[in-house]
Amino acid sequence: MLLVTLANTGEVLFVANRSGNRPSHEGRRRTTTKRSTCVARRIQAGPASRRYGLHPDGRTGPLGRRRSGVHLRIDAMPNLVEYAEHLPKSAWKPLERPVKYQVKTQERQRPENIKEQIVRQREFENIRLTGEDVAEFSYRPGRCEKLYRLVVVRKNLSVAKGEQVLFDDVRYFFYISNHYAATPAEIVFSANDRCNQEKLIEQLKNGAKALDVPVDNLLSNWAYMVMASLVWTLKAWFALMLPETGRWADQHKAEKQSVLKMGFKRFCNAFLRVPCQIIRQAGRVVYRLLAWNPWQHVFLRGVDALHHPLQC
8 A cells, every 4th residue: 555645634645555565665756746745744655765756867856856844764875874984973963852741740650660670581682772863964865966964863772681781783874855944853853753654544444444445456445445535634624624713713723733633533423423403494494413522612613614615
């Protein structure tokens, strides 16, 4: 399966059903060229340089054609590792990753790490991360016509066996970008974010059931995927249509983002599975909601927005 989505909203721009023996990057260049909006922020794919448009004609790839920031992972090829190893010490800066969440009350005591004790007792090989550094340099991929920004992350590892430290190891991770306004750390965090792709695939599979294969051939299943994935896209469009103006603009903006990030099953329970009584009277039709839920005021604002002409 080849899935192209919009990073900001999770909209499905393109989905293709393929046999299981096809490489994950096959068809990426043709698809992203036709649907240029999908690289407005970045495209995440496999870790081979040829998969990112770094083909002989570098101007036709997403890096060469887009003026907006595109951050792509690239293989740790021997020449890049050699460049990184010869960088001066002043080029490296510590990479401080932000905390995953902020503790609102008080931090709880962490439980005892039983797994770590078992690894030491049985003398398994244990690789620990001791620190991370980040640097950058200019790099021109083979047969491309211009230089790009290459950000490199150096992971300092300690390899131990039991209680004995065997040796220290260093591994490099490279990210190529045409975005020069962001700091190297911001490019790394943006590339690691992966547009929340795993959650999106899970929602398409278990929520919208778009990845089911109800028929017996690739083409028919592809058509089913396209139609079912439109349900997820309609959810995103409903969220984008919610207005954010007025006295409660901040609250409306927060609710809009909540609907946009909402799981599909929860969205169905909040906005679709609402019992309603339809009363036909002289000259009008009355829709009477028979149940209440916390998202009812958002639902009514969405209904009101649908009465106005849609603007693209």
